[in-house]
Amino acid sequence: MSSRTRSNGANQAGTVIAVVADIMALILGLWILMYLLDANQGNDFVQFIHEAARWLAGWSHDLFTFDEQWARVVAGYGLAAVVYLFVGHAIANRAHRH
Numbered sequence: 001m002s003s004r005t006r007s008n009g010a011n012q013a014g015t016v017i018a019v020v021a022d023i024m025a026l027i028l029g030l031w032i033l034m035y036l037l038d039a040n041q042g043n044d045f046v047q048f049i050h051e052a053a054r055w056l057a058g059w060s061h062d063l064f065t066f067d068e069q070w071a072r073v074v075a076g077y078g079l080a081a082v083v084y085l086f087v088g089h090a091i092a093n094r095a096h097r098h
Contacts, residue, residue, distance in 0.1 A: 014095030021088020027052050028081035035073045053077055056084070 031053035039046045054061060057080035064075040 011096055014092040017095060018089055018092035021084050021092070024056055024084045024088070025081040028056055028077045028084070032074055032077050032081075036070060056080055 027049060031049050034046055034049060041047065041050075057077045060076045060080040060083075062072060062076060063079065064072055066072050066075065
């Protein structure tokens with residue numbers, strides 16, 4: 001196998017990792033926005049985004065104990081989004097180098 005083929009595969013893998021990290025962060029950011037704008041919780045799309053965001057941020061959900069609920073949502077889900085972006089893009093950059 002040539003180094004060019006291996007490099008292409010690594011580049012594609014890095015791109016996929018970065019895109020997945022971006023989508024995960026987008027879902028979390030979208031939920032924060034929907035929460036802050038008081039989106040209709042009865043709407044199927046809002047429920048889907050909330051469930052997906054809650055699953056993605058399961059490890060950081062209610063990590064902070066601010067008095068205000070909006071601050072807990074922004075901090076908990078925001079932290080998860082930043083971590084996914086940072087870690088996902090770090091892994092993607094590493095994959096691009098090899």
